[in-house]
Amino acid sequence: MTGETLIQVEHLYRDYGNLHALQDINLTLNRGEVLGFLGPNGAGKSTTMQIISGNLAPTSGHVSINGHDLIDQPLQAKAALGYLPEQPPLYKELTVYEYLAYCAQLNRIPRHKAVAAIDRACQRCGLVDVRKRLIGNLSKGYQQRVGIAQAIIHTPDIVILDEPTVGLDPIQIIEIRALIRELGTDHSVILSTHILPEVQSTCDRVVIINQGQIALEDSLAGLDARLHQGGYQVALANPPGTSDLETFTGISKAEPIDDTRFMLQCEDDFNPAAFTETAVQRGWQLTELVPLNRSLEQVFIDITCNDSPQAGTAA
Amino acid sequence: MMVLSIALREFRNMLNSLLSWIVLSGLSLIIFLILVALVKAYLENPASSLESPGVTSTIVATIFYFSAYLFILIAPMLTMRSFSTEFKNGTSQLLFSAPVSMTEIVLGKCLGLYLFTLLIGILPVLITLSLVFGTDLDNGLYLSSLLGFILVTFTFMTIGVFASALTDHIGIAALGGLGIILVLFWLVELVASLVKVEFLANALQYLSISGHAAPFYNGQVNSNDVVFFILTITTFIVLTIRRLDSYRLQH
Numbered sequence: 001m002t003g004e005t006l007i008q009v010e011h012l013y014r015d016y017g018n019l020h021a022l023q024d025i026n027l028t029l030n031r032g033e034v035l036g037f038l039g040p041n042g043a044g045k046s047t048t049m050q051i052i053s054g055n056l057a058p059t060s061g062h063v064s065i066n067g068h069d070l071i072d073q074p075l076q077a078k079a080a081l082g083y084l085p086e087q088p089p090l091y092k093e094l095t096v097y098e099y100l101a102y103c104a105q106l107n108r109i110p111r112h113k114a115v116a117a118i119d120r121a122c123q124r125c126g127l128v129d130v131r132k133r134l135i136g137n138l139s140k141g142y143q144q145r146v147g148i149a150q151a152i153i154h155t156p157d158i159v160i161l162d163e164p165t166v167g168l169d170p171i172q173i174i175e176i177r178a179l180i181r182e183l184g185t186d187h188s189v190i191l192s193t194h195i196l197p198e199v200q201s202t203c204d205r206v207v208i209i210n211q212g213q214i215a216l217e218d219s220l221a222g223l224d225a226r227l228h229q230g231g232y233q234v235a236l237a238n239p240p241g242t243s244d245l246e247t248f249t250g251i252s253k254a255e256p257i258d259d260t261r262f263m264l265q266c267e268d269d270f271n272p273a274a275f276t277e278t279a280v281q282r283g284w285q286l287t288e289l290v291p292l293n294r295s296l297e298q299v300f301i302d303i304t305c306n307d308s309p310q311a312g313t314a315a
Numbered sequence: 316m317m318v319l320s321i322a323l324r325e326f327r328n329m330l331n332s333l334l335s336w337i338v339l340s341g342l343s344l345i346i347f348l349i350l351v352a353l354v355k356a357y358l359e360n361p362a363s364s365l366e367s368p369g370v371t372s373t374i375v376a377t378i379f380y381f382s383a384y385l386f387i388l389i390a391p392m393l394t395m396r397s398f399s400t401e402f403k404n405g406t407s408q409l410l411f412s413a414p415v416s417m418t419e420i421v422l423g424k425c426l427g428l429y430l431f432t433l434l435i436g437i438l439p440v441l442i443t444l445s446l447v448f449g450t451d452l453d454n455g456l457y458l459s460s461l462l463g464f465i466l467v468t469f470t471f472m473t474i475g476v477f478a479s480a481l482t483d484h485i486g487i488a489a490l491g492g493l494g495i496i497l498v499l500f501w502l503v504e505l506v507a508s509l510v511k512v513e514f515l516a517n518a519l520q521y522l523s524i525s526g527h528a529a530p531f532y533n534g535q536v537n538s539n540d541v542v543f544f545i546l547t548i549t550t551f552i553v554l555t556i557r558r559l560d561s562y563r564l565q566h
Contacts (some may be wrong), residue, residue, distance in 0.1 A: 053412040057563040079414040089409035093331050105320040106413040150409065 036203030088147025092136030321423025394475025463531025
């Protein structure tokens, strides 16, 4: 049943003394959705996740999980939740199997179903071969997987992952991302990260948070659209002046790069096909027309930098 | 059920820890030496008449008395990691985000540590029972001394758990536990003897752990004393739960 709201966060504030870590955070998470939670270091990502997982009390505001208020009905709310903190909460002196068995008990999985649950979690996280080994002896990547296995062992409706790919090697990152994508099919996932391609490869919807405030909330498609508001790089063997170029519909600015190449900053109504035709008609001798996509990084920097004066006055 | 799972985890944790075994071996050595010294002293000056104290009172009660008071040092060492390391390693987040209440967490932790305390308690029990081969023991006095040992050690362990929930630094947790135990065990009695106001002196006197423990080693089980220990243990359990609730507010 998609569309059902699983997490509802309303007007969340959190102060650390005089520091306003979170200001008026509103969030929703729907069933079957992977929500990317982006922000620079210290933006309040982890704080928000700690509050949603019940590890931190908000200064004010309201979190309801699966219809249960986190403060009034904590047990029901937490039963629907699997949480992987920034630092996986592992008992290093236990074996993977012992640890997951304990997690199964903590999450009130009945004894007769526990073995099946542990097996399933091990399989999904690729832990079958290491289940008898001590967690402390595993590599960082495997420890991270044990952390994820712990979060999904009771097949919760919601899985919260706080920077799950930090410190992993590229192959492990790809595997973990695939796992997150797979989790997204039958769980709802909140994923916090400051690695932008991770969002592009895994998420349906993106929330960007900066200085404790939500700076942008958009679907990945909407974010993609923002990425294409870049411009074009053209090479003309017989170029006109920059002012001639700027008269063309949709070109706001033309900057020469060298004798033959220009950087065009474009509006939405720029039509590359019409531009090519014009170039041919006027004999500009078009040799290149390369669309410049703004990277997600640029969008991110634009958003986080543009908002900072406003956030600064609020803080 | 949940309390039991957490208790067993904590108990196994203690069994996995080197410190526990060092404490156990140290304690068995100390108790054995005390036994040898007491038996030697008793043999040199045995009970001359029916009124003079017998073997159970001079040796068994003394050993339980000493063992319990060794827990002034042992209890903070055994309990210092119970919450501190969970905070430090972030594993507390596993407990806090699981569908488990703070009460269940604290009761589970305490129960696990009580189980381990009973395991340690087997040492003085076995060592004193070895006297059975040479003499008869006073069963009533034996059991009341054992009860005194259990109540005192459980109280110290609970205080240690509370101290451990105050900080993520095990050293501070151990020192804090030791401090609270010393204040309740000994300092209140000292202050009570100095206070001139009778009402206040009595109140302070009532708080003293050593004052409530002494009758058990004379074979007296007073409901007053039993209730005192149960109340003290309950108080520190409740304080620990409150502390964990507020932990989410401040860190």
